[in-house]
Amino acid sequence: MIKQEPxxxxxxxxxxxxxxxxxxxxxxxxxxERTMAEEYGVHRETIKRAISLLVExxxxxxxxxxxxxxxxxxxxxxxxxxxxxxxxxxxxxLKLQGMIxxxxxxxxxxxxxxxxxxxxxxxxxxxxxFALYRLRYADGVPFTVEYAYFPNDILDDDVYKFDFSEVSxxxxxxxxxxxxxxxxxxxxxxxxxxxxxxxxDIQTGTPVYLFEDMGRDSDGRIVExxxxxxxxxxxxxxxxxxxKMDDR
Amino acid sequence: MMNIDIIxxxxxxxxxxxxxxxxxxxxxxxRELCExxxxxxxxxxKSLNTLEKEGWIETIDKKGHFVSMPRYQLKLNAxxxxxxxxxxxxVTAQKKLIEFxxxxxxxxxxxxxxxxxxxxxxxxxxxxxxDNKPVMIESSYILKELCPDLKEEYVIDYSFYEVLAxxxxxxxxxxxxxxxxxxxxxEEARLLDIDENTHIINKKEFVYSDINQLIEYTENIMLIxxxxxxx
Numbered sequence: 460m461i462k463q464e465p466x467x468x469x470x471x472x473x474x475x476x477x478x479x480x481x482x483x484x485x486x487x488x489x490x491x492e493r494t495m496a497e498e499y500g501v502h503r504e505t506i507k508r509a510i511s512l513l514v515e516x517x518x519x520x521x522x523x524x525x526x527x528x529x530x531x532x533x534x535x536x537x538x539x540x541x542x543x544x545x546x547x548x549x550x551x552x553l554k555l556q557g558m559i560x561x562x563x564x565x566x567x568x569x570x571x572x573x574x575x576x577x578x579x580x581x582x583x584x585x586x587x588x589f590a591l592y593r594l595r596y597a598d599g600v601p602f603t604v605e606y607a608y609f610p611n612d613i614l615d616d617d618v619y620k621f622d623f624s625e626v627s628x629x630x631x632x633x634x635x636x637x638x639x640x641x642x643x644x645x646x647x648x649x650x651x652x653x654x655x656x657x658x659x660d661i662q663t664g665t666p667v668y669l670f671e672d673m674g675r676d677s678d679g680r681i682v683e684x685x686x687x688x689x690x691x692x693x694x695x696x697x698x699x700x701x702x703k704m705d706d707r
Numbered sequence: 708m709m710n711i712d713i714i715x716x717x718x719x720x721x722x723x724x725x726x727x728x729x730x731x732x733x734x735x736x737x738r739e740l741c742e743x744x745x746x747x748x749x750x751x752x753k754s755l756n757t758l759e760k761e762g763w764i765e766t767i768d769k770k771g772h773f774v775s776m777p778r779y780q781l782k783l784n785a786x787x788x789x790x791x792x793x794x795x796x797x798v799t800a801q802k803k804l805i806e807f808x809x810x811x812x813x814x815x816x817x818x819x820x821x822x823x824x825x826x827x828x829x830x831x832x833x834x835x836x837x838d839n840k841p842v843m844i845e846s847s848y849i850l851k852e853l854c855p856d857l858k859e860e861y862v863i864d865y866s867f868y869e870v871l872a873x874x875x876x877x878x879x880x881x882x883x884x885x886x887x888x889x890x891x892x893x894e895e896a897r898l899l900d901i902d903e904n905t906h907i908i909n910k911k912e913f914v915y916s917d918i919n920q921l922i923e924y925t926e927n928i929m930l931i932x933x934x935x936x937x938x
Contacts, residue, residue: 575721644938648931652757666906691888700786
């Protein structure tokens with residue numbers, strides 16, 4: 460039997476999630492304790508306890524006579540490094556920099572309507588493709604729209620049981636022995652199209668990084684093709700280049 | 708969800724990649740495209756808009772939509788000179804020397820090259836022109852001690868890295884690069900023949916020799932739509 464967490468912890472998690480998803484923005488004042496007690500249907504004491512935990516963690520701070528505010532974090536530059544041979548997922552990279560990652564699922568389904576994707580995945584044009592579209596946030600600010608595609612036959616029906624806004628998709632792939640370990644990448648800078656601009660909360664036409672990445676598993680099979688649009692104001696790219704061993 | 712315009716845009720990218728729609732050629736009319744993809748004019752226009760923003764096609768007023776030329780590919784992880792990248796395409800690539808001067812390293816350059824303030828540095832600024840259009844501004848700072856009698860002619864007529872190797876015995880081996888997207892300065896916009904405040908790619912590179920010496924710092928200002936980086 461699963462024991463439920465104490466109420467004040469549940470409330471704390473809920474407020475924390477709202478901060479991460481940008482429902483409460485950095486610098487913004489959160490609702491009064493009385494309002495929140497009504498909203499959550501709990502005693503004011505419970506709200507007080509939840510808030511004091513979040514103040515301890517540094518997510519909130521109280522201003523005398525005014526109220527409780529979401530703490531602004533120092534803007535950090537998220538570095539995408541091409542150096543690591545290991546598959547360090549975005550979540551891990553963000554955590555390494557002390558930023559809080561979160562995701563929103565935009566869409567999840569299977570399709571046979573994308574021949575270009577089938578070509579990139581090196582599967583038959585009529586094969587089913589599993590599509591997972593997500594919006595990723597760092598410290599509550601959206602920074603990447605991700606369109607991920609996988610050959611449906613490497614997944615099982617249980618893929619629909621998981622919440623991939625919480626669970627790592629790579630963990631799921633790993634459990635099916637199809638973790639991508641080798642990567643190919645094409646990077647362009649483009650003007651952000653309308654749909655992606657809305658998701659990223661920027662103006663249409665703002666420059667963004669457009670990545671098209673391909674991943675192979677340990678058998679050498681292509682198991683993923685991912686298109687991402689990433690804000691350039693949030694990300695600095697670094698990479699090392701070497702002369703090939705046989706170059707003279 | 709799998710919206711029509713997502714499907715149509717994807718298929719158009721496919722047809723361009725396959726060469727069904729060829730580079731520099733005009734696309735079929737919007738009416739023909741609607742028939743081909745079996746979609747509404749509205750959905751088609753949405754897709755075309757996306758493709759234009761992503762640089763797959765260009766729209767010329769009153770003339771129509773044209774497939775863009777393929778982008779020049781820079782390899783991530785494989786060290787290469789800009790000459791070798793641009794010369795490998797079937798296009799006319801030229802270098803125009805904008806500046807060639809001696810300077811004493813100021814604080815900024817001294818920090819970047821990891822040398823004492825005032826160290827002698829050679830500054831070379833070149834404009835890369837491909838098919839008669841400027842595409843990149845290269846600004847290089849090199850330690851003078853490595854190539855004391857470097858002449859202007861060497862950097863115009865030959866690949867600079869080849870000159871370094873053959874004349875001065877300095878072999879470039881690897882580099883660390885960072886990429887940011889910024890607004891072009893007035894001077895950059897003038898040289899690249901673009902509107903001021905257009906965004907450009909700023910690729911900064913620290914180049915090391917095969918004895919692990921930091922020998923050069925360059926800033927490459929590049930047109931967004933002409934390049935892609937691949938691994």
